[in-house]
Amino acid sequence: MNIIEKILANASGRKHVSPDDIVEAKIDMAMTHDLTGPLAIKSFREIGAKKVWNKDKIVIILDHLVPASSVISAGLHKIVRNFAEEQNIENFYDVGRGGVCHQVMPEKGHVRPGEVIVGSDSHTCTYGAFGAFATGIGSTEMAAVFTTGKLWFRVPEVIKVDVEGKFQKWVTSKDMTLKIIGKICADGAIYKGLEFGGSIIRDMTVEGRMVLSNMAVEMGAKAGLIEPDQKTLDYVNARTDKPFNPIVSDKDAEYEKVLDVDVSDLEPQVAVPHQVDKIKPVTEIEGTEINQAFIGSCTNGRLEDLQSAAKILKGKKIKRNVRLIVIPASQEIYLNALSEGLIQAFMESGATIGNPNCGPCLGGHMGILADGETCISTSNRNFIGRMGSTKSFVYLASPATVAASALTGKITDPRETMGKVH
């Protein structure tokens, strides 16, 4: 069996499962946030439930509109906060205590290899980077999980993606991820699982792997897993003392197909409006004018992302008519960025710094786009209206490409900015 089959078999008490089997799996962790949580709580009450199945397996994180952006969102926070209090949920990360949910979950030790994790957020698949089966569900299904601790899954066919080669300077895990999305397409993995492997994945940091798993859902996938290795174990063991059981694919594991990708000649990549799978090398769209640049989100708001952007921005000024918004994904990342001098470098370049939260990624607040405006962003979606006006345009790229573009006011190849260093 492959890693996904093995995890689902374990979680449903079976010896063996195959694609298309329907299993009822025990849930190890369930996460919800301020935008989908209130509806989950409403459904929980409507079902007639009084007490959650296991308060220690539920994590609630305020991150989408934080601090409250309006009276209505303040009301949503209040609903969630009261629920956490009423159910005695200790893993509740209020304003200023956590940050973006998909960063806080692993950072606070709530993600462990081999586990089944659900979240009422589509990018829950991020935890696949730690060898967990993690997937997004709706609010009412979350209410069912709160009540029973179980959920049914169809065992998916799995596509194996093997990535080999070495990155050129200023080419990152985000560029590789966009390239893979361009190959598989937005509907290429609907109802399926993805398993990522190959030498470059093993060479990559845990943070870099999270970028790839984070965007599995942009290919329609249910989950995107990477086998846990020593790097995974080191990260997880430093953050939790709870026991876990790392699982890897069997040698004779079966896959629907295997996709080979080589990144040796890969250029920085950009997803152009309005589809995540419309991928172009940066050299093809260089010069496209931008009004705003955003570095942050559950895809690319981590320390190595900020380090990469700061290398490009340090000692330089961003273009006069461009707004650069930088949002570290968590309190911990923000503190580390402060002590490394990254925040100072950003501010001196003319950037504005936001508190850890989802920020402008989903058009809720903190950098909404007007009609006709263009933003280059390190986030994960460039759908129509995603970051504001339905007449605005969003390009997705790596932190390096976004930083280089903020300097010139046009989409720019970071290799050009940094003198094509190899």
Add this chain to the structure above:
Amino acid sequence: MEISGKAIKFGANIDTDVILPGPYLVHTDPYELAKHAMAGLDLEFPQKAAEGVIVVGDKNFGCGSSREQAPIALKYSGVKCVLAESFARIFYRNAITIGLPVLVCTGVSGKVKEGDMLTVNLQTGKVENKTNGAVMQSTKLPEFIMEILDDGGLIEHLKRRIETHE
């Protein structure tokens, strides 16, 4: 259960951000959500849907976010059923959960035009285009999903199951 209504057509990869844009996620009342259904593409949609319509999509309908508010907005604006070449997974589960029938119907995007009159039989999966006479077969929903839809969604279904057990 047979459903009829005029078709409203959309293209491929209709994402949940256009079905219900992020700023409206702060609403919890389904009728308030319904006022903004498809706001990313067509601000007139709620008026058009009010008479009771069938939405026809292409591939990957409902891709993107896990927001259950997207199928809720469609359902309460008057959408009786969604037919598409394929659905994104979380949207599909959410639609069933809140009691909005969603059927995979191969070829539907080519055999239906905007405004055509459609009839859908949820039991058999048969789809008829009354305007041009085309007959299509959608993938039949499994029994346990039909039970959820018959009860009006997962919450009512769970309540009923609890009552039956008691």
